Amino acid sequence: MENTKTSSHIVVTSIPIFSHQCSVIEFCKRLIHINKHFHVTCIFPTIDAPIPSTLKLLESLPSSIKCIFLPPIKKQNLPQDVTLQLEHAVSQSMPSFRKSLTSLSSTSTTPLVALIVDPFANQALEIAKDFNLLSFLYFPVSAMTTSLHLYLPTLHQQISCQYKDHPELIRIPGCMPIHGQDFPPTFFHDRSSIAYEIILQQTNRFSLADGVIVNSFFEIEANMVPAWRSNIQFIYQVGPIIQNISNNSSCSLSSSRESNESANIVKWLENKKQDSILYVSFGSRATLSQQQINELALGLELSGQKFLWVLREPSNFAKIGHHSDTNDSDPLKYLPHGFLERTKEQGLVVALWAPQTQILNHSSTGGFLTHCGWNSTLESIVAGVPMITWPLFGEQRMNSILLTEELKVGLKVKFNENGVAERDEIAKVIKDLMVGEERSGILKRIQVLKDGASGALAEDGSSTRALYQLGTQMESNGRK
Numbered sequence: 001m002e003n004t005k006t007s008s009h010i011v012v013t014s015i016p017i018f019s020h021q022c023s024v025i026e027f028c029k030r031l032i033h034i035n036k037h038f039h040v041t042c043i044f045p046t047i048d049a050p051i052p053s054t055l056k057l058l059e060s061l062p063s064s065i066k067c068i069f070l071p072p073i074k075k076q077n078l079p080q081d082v083t084l085q086l087e088h089a090v091s092q093s094m095p096s097f098r099k100s101l102t103s104l105s106s107t108s109t110t111p112l113v114a115l116i117v118d119p120f121a122n123q124a125l126e127i128a129k130d131f132n133l134l135s136f137l138y139f140p141v142s143a144m145t146t147s148l149h150l151y152l153p154t155l156h157q158q159i160s161c162q163y164k165d166h167p168e169l170i171r172i173p174g175c176m177p178i179h180g181q182d183f184p185p186t187f188f189h190d191r192s193s194i195a196y197e198i199i200l201q202q203t204n205r206f207s208l209a210d211g212v213i214v215n216s217f218f219e220i221e222a223n224m225v226p227a228w229r230s231n232i233q234f235i236y237q238v239g240p241i242i243q244n245i246s247n248n249s250s251c252s253l254s255s256s257r258e259s260n261e262s263a264n265i266v267k268w269l270e271n272k273k274q275d276s277i278l279y280v281s282f283g284s285r286a287t288l289s290q291q292q293i294n295e296l297a298l299g300l301e302l303s304g305q306k307f308l309w310v311l312r313e314p315s316n317f318a319k320i321g322h323h324s325d326t327n328d329s330d331p332l333k334y335l336p337h338g339f340l341e342r343t344k345e346q347g348l349v350v351a352l353w354a355p356q357t358q359i360l361n362h363s364s365t366g367g368f369l370t371h372c373g374w375n376s377t378l379e380s381i382v383a384g385v386p387m388i389t390w391p392l393f394g395e396q397r398m399n400s401i402l403l404t405e406e407l408k409v410g411l412k413v414k415f416n417e418n419g420v421a422e423r424d425e426i427a428k429v430i431k432d433l434m435v436g437e438e439r440s441g442i443l444k445r446i447q448v449l450k451d452g453a454s455g456a457l458a459e460d461g462s463s464t465r466a467l468y469q470l471g472t473q474m475e476s477n478g479r480k
Contacts, residue, residue, distance in 0.1 A: 007110040008475050011101060011133070012042045014118040015086055018053045018284065019375055023140035023215055024118065025057055025065075027241045032064050034464060035471035039110050040065045043100050045093035045121070046072040047085070053284075057243075070096040083186060083195040090121045098127050105131060114474040116213065119149060125208040134477045136234075136470075137206060138213045141374045143221035143237065144175045144402050145395040146214050148183065150228065152203040164189050174227030176406050182397040213470065215239040215374065218462040219452030220381070220407060234473065236466040240378040240453050243357060262355040265308070268348050269359065272306060275366030278430060279359050279385075280309040282371040286392045287315040290334060292420055297339050299426025300347060305434045307347035308365075310354045311335070360385050367433050369413075372399040384450035386410060386442045388433050390421065409446040411438065 012028060014020045021044060028040045042065065044050070050069045058067050073089045105112050115128040115135045128135035139146040148155075151172050159166055163180030171177045183189070187199040206212075211234030214224065218237055225235050269277065280300070282288065288296065293314050300307050311331045331351050332340065340349065356376070359365055360383035368380045369388040377399055380387055387410035389400035403410040411433050413421045432438055456463040 007037045007039060008113045009039045009041065009104070009108050009110040010114050010116060010474060011104065011112060012040060012116045012138070013097065013121050013124050014042070014044055014138075015090055015120045016045055016047045016051065017086070018051050019373065020118055020120070020140055021051065021054045022057060022243065023241055023375060024116070024138055025054075025061070026243060027116075027138060027140075027213070027215070027238065028065050029062065030238070030241060031467055031471065032062065034467040035475070037475075038064065038471065039108075041104060042067040043070060043097055044068070045070050045090050045097070047078065047089050048072050048075050068100055070100065081194075083198060086120060087198050091123060094123050094127065097124060098130075101127065101131060113477040117209070119202060119206070122202050122205050122208075125205060129208065132477075134210045134474055135208065136211045136213050136236075136474075137209045138215075140215050140241075141395055142377075142399060142402060143214050143216040143224035144172070144398055145184075145374075146212065146216075147172050147174050147224055147227070148395075148398070149199075149203055150206060150212070150232070152200060156200060162189065162191055174221075174223040174225075176401070178398065178401055182401060184393075184395045184398070186393065210234060211236065211470075211473070213238055215241045215378070217453060217456040219456055220449055221402075234470075236470045238463045238466050238470070240382055240456070240463075242375060242378050242382060261350065261353065262358065265348070265350060265354055266358060266362070269308070269362045269364045272364040274363050276306050276434075277362075277364045278303075278305050278307045278367040278369060278388075278434060279356075279365050280307055280369040281354065281356060281376070282310075282312070282390070282392065283373045283376055285373070286371055287312045289420075290314040293334055294336050295421060295423045296426060297336050299421070299423040299430065301339065301343050302423055302427035303430035303434075304346070305430050308354070308359065309347060309349045310352070311349050312352060357383070367430075369430070372396040372403065374399060377403065378453075381409070381446065381449045382453045384446050386433055386439070386446050388413060388429055407445065407449065409442055409449060411442075 012024055014024045025042065028042065032038050032040060044067065046069050049072055070093045073092050078085045078088050112131065112133060115124060115133045116138050117124045117135060119137050119139055122137065125135050163183050166180040169177035170180050187195050190196060212232055213236045216237050217239045225237065228235055300309065313329050313331045314334050332349060357379055360368060360379055365385055367388065368385045369390060370376050370380065372389050372391045373396060387403055389403055389410050390413045391397045391400045400412060404412050411429050413429055414425050415421050455461050458464065
């Protein structure tokens with residue numbers, strides 16, 4: 001299924017976080033694959049400079065996708081709080097964004113018809129109206145998290161106490177009921193915070209959009225569209241949108257170094273039995289405390305299961321934003337004394353980065369211990385790899401609930417009263433996933449989701465049809 005009508009021009013904007021930019025770039029590639037007559041220009045705000053990983057990703061773009069980086073906002077002039085930092089950077093970039101849009105509208109040889117906006121850059125929705133563009137929110141997260149954001153103005157009126165203190169399960173349209181304590185803590189755990197005020201202001205602005213695009217697919221989250229149909233006319237589930245194997249990179253390592261490390265990792269996997277390796281990675285935006293690194297290392301060793309662990313230097317807080325991998329620190333020095341020697345036949349520890357989609361799609365990989373970032377979650381589902389969920393920040397608790405309680409394709413790590421997962425608990429959940437009685441059922445369910453993901457992206461699949469319908473709606477604005 002493809003649309004080959006008269007050319008139209010789409011503008012896309014995001015926020016200066018790699019995971020958001022990566023997701024929307026991959027979405028654009030998928031959009032023009034289905035709607036071949038489209039041209040896309042991405043306009044990205046920057047803090048200090050463009051993100052190196054984004055620049056690397058842009059190297060492989062087709063000619064019909066261009067990217068403009070707005071004049072950088074100096075980090076030293078922004079608040080230290082990351083939420084405020086992003087909000088201020090995007091707000092301060094809006095005059096430049098308007099100027100770029102004005103320039104595009106006067107110079108483009110194809111008519112501008114639509115603007116696609118990250119939820120955290122939704123100030124651009126007001127600008128879209130001035131240019132008579134259709135506007136859409138692109139959520140690079142689950143339908144469950146999307147629904148929470150869409151429902152927040154109503155929730156704000158319905159519940160007066162802190163969400164985390166609400167004694168009953170909270171019902172969000174199209175989702176299984178969850179506790180308020182599992183809402184994204186940065187924005188939702190303190191209703192008196194500036195972060196909550198910001199997210200509430202943003203969600204109140206969502207009504208300006210003509211539609212919602214979600215990086216999920218019908219086969220894993222079927223209830224969102226029916227639940228919201230009476231409130232939002234156009235909802236498009238277009239996922240799974242993930243990086244393909246050849247483009248899999250989330251760091252700023254040099255190409256030659258990256259290629260060498262990737263080849264060494266794949267070679268190591270080649271010699272392992274099918275489904276025998278537990279892949280351990282917490283993404284590009286978070287680190288563990290020194291205490292937690294010690295417990296995880298000893299838990300991996302105690303489990304007796306083979307592992308491949310991507311390790312970063314320790315921190316006592318989760319780092320939100322682009323994590324630089326260009327420093328000279330060697331994370332392996334933070335491992336317990338003697339660990340590498342004792343486990344040299346059991347596992348492999350690599351510093352900072354690994355080719356994640358290649359690893360997940362390798363026949364030797366049988367499990368994924370993950371922070372439950374949505375990109376990683378989708379990559380694991382597409383590869384058919386069961387998960388151990390270890391949420392750290394953002395919407396990851398909600399993703400963990402979706403995976404372990406609704407879809408039942410993963411097991412949860414339990415934390416003690418100090419928020420630390422202890423070695424015995426880690427060893428137990430690893431063994432349960434890799435060789436336990438529950439593994440058979442989890443494998444069957446993840447295979448169903450893998451087939452569903454493949455089907456959604458097929459020529460007549462649900463997500464392909466959604467992208468075609470989205471293209472038709474946007475293209476219709478060019479005929480007005």
